[in-house]
Amino acid sequence: MMGFTEDQIHRYARHLVLREIGGVGQRKLLDARVLIVGAGGLGCPAALYLAAAGAGRISIADHDAVAVENLQRQILYGSADVGRPKAETAAAALRRNNPDVIVEPLAVRVTAAGARALVKGRSLVVEGTDDPETKFAVNDACVAEGVPFVIGGVVRWSGQLMAVLPGKTACYRCVFENPPVTPAETCEAAGVLGPAAGAVGTLMAVEACKILLGKGEPLAGRMRVIDFLAGTSRDIAWKRRPGCPACGAAK
Amino acid sequence: MKITLNGDEREVREGMTLDGLLGEIGLREPMVATEVNLEIVVRAERAGRMLKDGDRVEVVSFVGGG
Numbered sequence: 448m449m450g451f452t453e454d455q456i457h458r459y460a461r462h463l464v465l466r467e468i469g470g471v472g473q474r475k476l477l478d479a480r481v482l483i484v485g486a487g488g489l490g491c492p493a494a495l496y497l498a499a500a501g502a503g504r505i506s507i508a509d510h511d512a513v514a515v516e517n518l519q520r521q522i523l524y525g526s527a528d529v530g531r532p533k534a535e536t537a538a539a540a541l542r543r544n545n546p547d548v549i550v551e552p553l554a555v556r557v558t559a560a561g562a563r564a565l566v567k568g569r570s571l572v573v574e575g576t577d578d579p580e581t582k583f584a585v586n587d588a589c590v591a592e593g594v595p596f597v598i599g600g601v602v603r604w605s606g607q608l609m610a611v612l613p614g615k616t617a618c619y620r621c622v623f624e625n626p627p628v629t630p631a632e633t634c635e636a637a638g639v640l641g642p643a644a645g646a647v648g649t650l651m652a653v654e655a656c657k658i659l660l661g662k663g664e665p666l667a668g669r670m671r672v673i674d675f676l677a678g679t680s681r682d683i684a685w686k687r688r689p690g691c692p693a694c695g696a697a698k
Numbered sequence: 699m700k701i702t703l704n705g706d707e708r709e710v711r712e713g714m715t716l717d718g719l720l721g722e723i724g725l726r727e728p729m730v731a732t733e734v735n736l737e738i739v740v741r742a743e744r745a746g747r748m749l750k751d752g753d754r755v756e757v758v759s760f761v762g763g764g
Contacts, residue, residue, distance in 0.1 A: 489764045577764040600761035607761045617738070623760050624740055627729045631762035639763055672758055681705060683756045685731075688738045 449474055455547065459501055467662040477503040477547075479570040479659045484508050484557050484585050486537040488520040488634065488644030489575030489599050489651060495523060496652035497573070498541040502659065504549045505541060508565065509533040509576075510556040520641035557581045562588035571655055572596035575648060577633055579626035586611065586619035590694045595658050597651045597666075602637050604676035606647035609666055609685075610654045613694065616668035617685035620693040643675045699751035710749060717744040719755065729760035 449470040451459075455477075462468040462476075479502045483494045486509035494507055513521070513528045513536060523540040524533070534552035541550045557565060557576070562584040566572050572594055574585040582598060589596040590613045598619055599608035611618045634644075650671070657663045666682075673680040689695050701708055703719070710719060716739055720726040732739045733756045739747050749755070 485764050487764050575764045577762060579760075579762045582762065600763055602761050602763035605761055607758070621738060622731045622758075623729065624731075627760065627762070629728065631729060631760060634763040637763070644764075670758065683733070683758055684736055685733065685738060686736055688740070690740070 455501070458545070458547065462500070468660060472660045472662070473501060475660055476501045476656070480504045480506075480568065481655065481659075482506045482508065482566060482569045482572045484565075484572060484574045484581060485576030485578075486521070486523065486533040487511075487517065487575060487577060488601060488639065488641070489648035490573065491521045491523040491537065492645045492648035493573050493575060493597075493652045493655065494537060494541055495544060496649060497655060498545045498548045498550070500652070500656060501545065501547060502655075503547075504551070506551040506553055506565075506569075507534055507537050507541070508553040508555055508557055509537070510554055516635075520639065520644040522645065557584060559584040559587065563591055566594050566596075567592050569594050571658055573651055573655055574598040575651065577635075579631050583620060583623075583626050587693045589613060590618050590620075595667075597654045597658070599647050599651050601644045601647045602632050602634055602639055604640050604643055604674065606643055606673045606675065607670055608647055608651050608654065609670040610658060612658075612665065612667045617687045618691060618694040621688040621691040621695070622670065622685050640675060643673075646675070647673065699749075701749055701752070702754045704756055714749045715745055716747040716749060716755070719749065720744065720757065723757070725757055725759065727759070729762075731758045731760070732756065 523537045538550040538552035566588045597610045669684045
């Protein structure tokens with residue numbers, strides 16, 4: 448069946464019976480080249496679900512080491528991993544889940560200088576760092592290279608995520624213009640509910656799958672804003688901004 | 699006059715600007731995104747943007763944690 452191994456037929460059985468995936472879709476997932484930027488509260492669940500789903504090649508970028516304060520939400524790590532590099536530790540966890548996936552750890556901080564080379568040639572990028580500079584760098588690089596991406600954030604009991612289809616839908620810079628001049632509120636300072644990060648990261652993986660499969664309505668051109676404490680969510684539609692320095696016509 | 703703010707109706711005074719509204723709701727912060735009737739309004743244009751009866755305003759704070 449479409450060149451799947453016996454193990455793959457069983458491993459992806461619940462995908463193979465889904466009308467929107469099947470053999471054709473699973474092959475798309477297996478052929479995908481995904482970059483995950485940030486192996487933290489959002490990147491951990493997103494990466495784990497994408498690896499489990501059989502996203503064939505996953506590069507995971509994080510320059511940090513595992514801290515004990517991370518363990519409350521960064522579910523790829525255990526107590527024994529404290530002090531170890533996140534990218535390598537995350538990669539090992541993904542391989543343990545699914546040896547079918549080729550995982551590449553990248554112990555780098557993604558900045559404007561290096562982002563474009565990193566995103567080039569990817570099927571999709573997932574941005575889940577807590578670093579505004581990285582968020583905008585990934586946006587600009589993906590827009591320039593035409594790589595679709597899913598970007599999100601979480602703090603306290605709130606989360607937000609959106610997908611960007613470069614040239615087609617509003618980008619992160621259309622919406623937020625520039626990185627904050629004063630430091631943004633971080634999970635370290637303000638706190639975050641562990642499973643809220645898990646929920647947002649998992650929704651990011653759902654959107655990533657939809658884009659890779661070319662199925663459904665991607666959460667692009669709109670942002671989902673979730674208030675987990677109130678138990679509410681809203682979708683805000685954003686149109687591309689003509690003057691956007693990243694994706695606008697007036698470039 | 700009445701506007702819709704983040705999906706909820708809200709009474710605002712005549713002549714209210716988008717920047718004034720942000721001040722009123724305590725969100726005159728650098729990292730909020732705003733749109734009026736589905737058009738993004740950038741920071742530099744908020745003080746000059748007069749609201750009209752029936753405007754649909756969305757205000758979203760940047761959430762950068764991860």
